Amino acid sequence: MLQAYISHILFANRGACLARGGLANAAEYIAAVYFARQGQMSLVMSITVGATIQVALLTAPVLVLVSFFLGHPMNLVFVNPLELIAVAAVAFSVNAIAEDGETTWFEGLLLVGVYVLLGIAFFFATPGGEAALLTGP
Numbered sequence: 396m397l398q399a400y401i402s403h404i405l406f407a408n409r410g411a412c413l414a415r416g417g418l419a420n421a422a423e424y425i426a427a428v429y430f431a432r433q434g435q436m437s438l439v440m441s442i443t444v445g446a447t448i449q450v451a452l453l454t455a456p457v458l459v460l461v462s463f464f465l466g467h468p469m470n471l472v473f474v475n476p477l478e479l480i481a482v483a484a485v486a487f488s489v490n491a492i493a494e495d496g497e498t499t500w501f502e503g504l505l506l507v508g509v510y511v512l513l514g515i516a517f518f519f520a521t522p523g524g525e526a527a528l529l530t531g532p
Contacts (some may be wrong), residue, residue, distance in 0.1 A: 420446045440493045475522050481513050 427442040455471060462469035473479045488509050492502045 420450060436498050440498070444489065444493065477516055479488065481517070484509060484513065 408512070422444040423442055427439045427446075431439045454512065459469055473482075488506060492498065492506060
């Protein structure tokens with residue numbers, strides 16, 4: 396549901412949101428919540444990781460093709476080492492959390508912490524991020 400909401404904000408109309416597939420995985424996430432309430436966490440982890448991989452495998456090539464047609468070609472080469480570290484950190488974190496097939500509130504808190512740390516790192520690593528913070532709008 397959050398993906399559909401963000402898609403709607405980014406594309407500003409429902410047609411583009413549905414065309415992008417913003418609602419495609421909503422049923423999978425609803426099923427994951429249903430099974431999580433029943434305590435079947437290994438099934439929940441397989442549903443959510445599979446749905447996330449599915450979105451990533453669709454979104455990255457689509458963004459590359461759209462950027463080419465918009466005149467600002469984007470490639471998938473990681474120029475900044477932080478980008479490669481972020482991919483590795485996320486893969487390691489998800490593997491460590493999903494390894495035992497159980498989840499706790501602390502593991503969820505660790506995932507949120509990784510997300511916040513990466514957000515802060517990318518904010519200060521991008522050109523103008525720190526300067527915009529210090530000088531204001």
